[in-house]
Amino acid sequence: MATAPSSEDDLFDEFLSDRGHEMTTGRWERSYNKLQCPECGALHDEGSMSCTVCGWDPS
Template sequence: MASAPSDHDELFDQFLSERGHPTEPVRWDRSYNKKQCPECGGLHDRSATECSVCGWGPDG
């Protein structure tokens, strides 16, 4: 169940970013005309919503 970010999430993101850690959501990488999983490097069609190799998805 998704919800709006809380003040605690914003403070935690600020804490991480001040220490050099990325706080942006992880998204698919691109390789030519394919999507590439950022976790395992598996290549998928552009319509993929979840990695068929490791199960990674951009929503969690």
């Protein structure tokens, strides 16, 4: 028996991935010499471990 997704976002991600869309955002994006959050677009210094705006982290 499958488990239910924990949020509406998880449900939507599951729907898209079942239809062939890649849903992984496991890396920071780059903007000049800054790291850019792939979720909200906030810019951070090179050593950042997670987004201080939305809480996203690459793990």
